[in-house]
Amino acid sequence: MATESASFPRPIGTRQRFSALLTATALGVYLLLIVGATTSLTNATAACSTWPTCHAPVDPLSQTQLVVAWGHRIAAVVVGLLVAATAVTAVLGVASRRVTAAIVLGAVLYVIQVGVGAATALFGSAAIVPGLHLSLGLVIFGTIVLALAWDLEVATGSDDDAIEPEPLEEGAVSEGAAGGGRTLPEGGLARARLTAFAYFKMMKPRLMWLLCLVAAAGMALAAGPSLDRYTILATLGGGVLAIGASGTFNHVLERDVDRKMSRTSDRPLATDLIPVRNALAFGGLLTVASLSVFLTINRLAAALGLAAIIFYSVVYTLVLKPNTVQNTVIGGAAGALPALIGWAAVTNEIGLPGLALAGVIFLWTPAHFYNLALAYKDDYARGGFPMMPVVRGETETRKQIIYYLAATLVSTVALAWITDLGALYAATVAVFGGIFLWAAVRLHFEQTEAAAFRAFHASNAFLGAVLVAVLVDALVLTGSLF
Numbered sequence: 001m002a003t004e005s006a007s008f009p010r011p012i013g014t015r016q017r018f019s020a021l022l023t024a025t026a027l028g029v030y031l032l033l034i035v036g037a038t039t040s041l042t043n044a045t046a047a048c049s050t051w052p053t054c055h056a057p058v059d060p061l062s063q064t065q066l067v068v069a070w071g072h073r074i075a076a077v078v079v080g081l082l083v084a085a086t087a088v089t090a091v092l093g094v095a096s097r098r099v100t101a102a103i104v105l106g107a108v109l110y111v112i113q114v115g116v117g118a119a120t121a122l123f124g125s126a127a128i129v130p131g132l133h134l135s136l137g138l139v140i141f142g143t144i145v146l147a148l149a150w151d152l153e154v155a156t157g158s159d160d161d162a163i164e165p166e167p168l169e170e171g172a173v174s175e176g177a178a179g180g181g182r183t184l185p186e187g188g189l190a191r192a193r194l195t196a197f198a199y200f201k202m203m204k205p206r207l208m209w210l211l212c213l214v215a216a217a218g219m220a221l222a223a224g225p226s227l228d229r230y231t232i233l234a235t236l237g238g239g240v241l242a243i244g245a246s247g248t249f250n251h252v253l254e255r256d257v258d259r260k261m262s263r264t265s266d267r268p269l270a271t272d273l274i275p276v277r278n279a280l281a282f283g284g285l286l287t288v289a290s291l292s293v294f295l296t297i298n299r300l301a302a303a304l305g306l307a308a309i310i311f312y313s314v315v316y317t318l319v320l321k322p323n324t325v326q327n328t329v330i331g332g333a334a335g336a337l338p339a340l341i342g343w344a345a346v347t348n349e350i351g352l353p354g355l356a357l358a359g360v361i362f363l364w365t366p367a368h369f370y371n372l373a374l375a376y377k378d379d380y381a382r383g384g385f386p387m388m389p390v391v392r393g394e395t396e397t398r399k400q401i402i403y404y405l406a407a408t409l410v411s412t413v414a415l416a417w418i419t420d421l422g423a424l425y426a427a428t429v430a431v432f433g434g435i436f437l438w439a440a441v442r443l444h445f446e447q448t449e450a451a452a453f454r455a456f457h458a459s460n461a462f463l464g465a466v467l468v469a470v471l472v473d474a475l476v477l478t479g480s481l482f
């Protein structure tokens with residue numbers, strides 16, 4: 001894959017400074033989108049109907065709306081200056097041609113956006129095309145993020161970092177892999193403890209907290225403060241059992257290839273600690289238990305639970321993962337299903353807010369996993385998996401992380417728009433989105449395993465914090481501005 005790096009040399013200090021300016025501009029536009037959405041959701045424009053300035057309304061209840069509206073206008077001025085500074089710097093020759101073109105387009109649209117904003121304030125949003133201001137804001141964010149991704153590619157990329165995945169050979173075990181059997185300790189208690197821990201590990205417990213938060217957020221959006229304790233317990237219980245079942249099937253189906261990868265070579269089935277038959281029985285038992293629990297809530301939740309188990313164990317593990325570079329993107333649907341399960345557990349239907357939450361998880365998944373795929377690139381190549389950094393190279397993978405991260409940020413704005421989330425949610429996505437973007441940009445310049453893990457942890461912290469904000473907003477703060 002060709003980059004423009006050869007034809008566009010730039011001293012390293014200038015590169016980093018321009019990329020930093022562009023990152024700040026992208027973050028600023030994102031922040032403005034969030035503040036803008038909050039302004040609209042809180043009907044703050046009503047308290048501030050002159051332009052460019054407005055004054056304190058007589059009604060003291062409108063004071064907070066005034067603060068929000070003023071916050072939006074001040075942020076618009078500051079971000080406008082950032083966009084202008086980025087455009088001027090790019091035009092002066094610091095950036096490549098397509099990066100400059102994207103930024104200039106963003107700057108021109110920004111000027112138009114100021115006009116649309118003024119019209120909205122003076123004549124009310126009904127007087128212009130509904131949603132125009134928000135849509136234009138999203139397009140501006142898109143142009144700046146594209147410019148950022150392309151600029152980082154030019155500044156930090158190289159052309160030849162893809163490798164051939166090793167062909168899958170039945171029974172081949174790599175050096176250092178622990179396959180070939182592990183002996184259990186003699187003592188009865190020690191043996192039982194090791195076996196129990198091995199079964200526990202097959203359930204992939206490290207993923208559970210975040211997937212449970214996803215389902216909990218789905219329930220909270222559907223029910224608000226009236227969410228009852230049984231629905232919470234049964235949904236999370238059924239969810240944990242479903243994740244355990246699919247994790248177990250995943251261990252069974254990947255046991256041969258797990259032996260070839262150093263990250264997975266000590267898994268209970270790769271080391272023959274647990275016989276395949278027992279693991280299958282355990283997975284089957286967990287599936288039945290999970291569906292039985294879901295059925296006590298409603299049939300739709302149970303059907304979605306079964307779909308998640310089948311999708312992750314069969315469609316992702318058997319079909320997508322070994323065969324297509326888009327395995328992570330399409331496979332993200334499995335992780336997004338708990339959002340719909342949570343929503344369906346409360347409403348017995350599939351609704352738009354549940355779908356919007358699922359959309360956030362779906363878009364977040366590549367930005368989450370591609371960091372690990374970078375860190376374990378050689379391992380995945382040894383396993384014969386066509387993961388993004390193996391097949392398309394590290395430069396392309398880092399660029400795609402920025403694309404999916406930006407799409408995730410946009411989806412969090414859409415979720416707020418659809419579900420009426422408040423200022424706490426807005427502040428959380430802005431802060432943790434900023435940290436996530438900063439980690440992804442640093443990954444471009446550092447290109448180390450530590451930088452990849454930093455971005456991976458930032459992705460988990462981002463989703464965790466956003467989901468907690470959704471929970472607090474929907475369960476505790478409903479109806480209040482915050």
Ligand code: HEM
Binds near residue numbers: 206208209214334335
């Ligand atoms: C195609 C989709 C996904 C892939 C390929 C993927 C891959 C991975 C891998 C390989 C690990 C390391 C596991 C380990 O070493 O034990 C991991 C960790 C993790 N994943 Fe994902 N993941 C995906 C989707 C998700 C989703 C949807 C969630 C939750 C919403 C999630 C949450 C987590 C968490 C919480 C960890 C553990 C982090 C830690 O140990 O600090 N993942 N993921």
Ligand SMILES: CC(C)=CCC/C(C)=C/CC/C(C)=C/COP(=O)(O)OP(=O)(O)O
Binds near residue numbers: 207321335337338
């Ligand atoms: C409710 C329910 C059943 C949800 C299941 C969805 C689920 C477990 C989604 C997470 C997907 C995931 C963690 C894949 C791990 O990758 P991998 O399997 O490629 O990782 P590995 O290389 O560690 O095996």
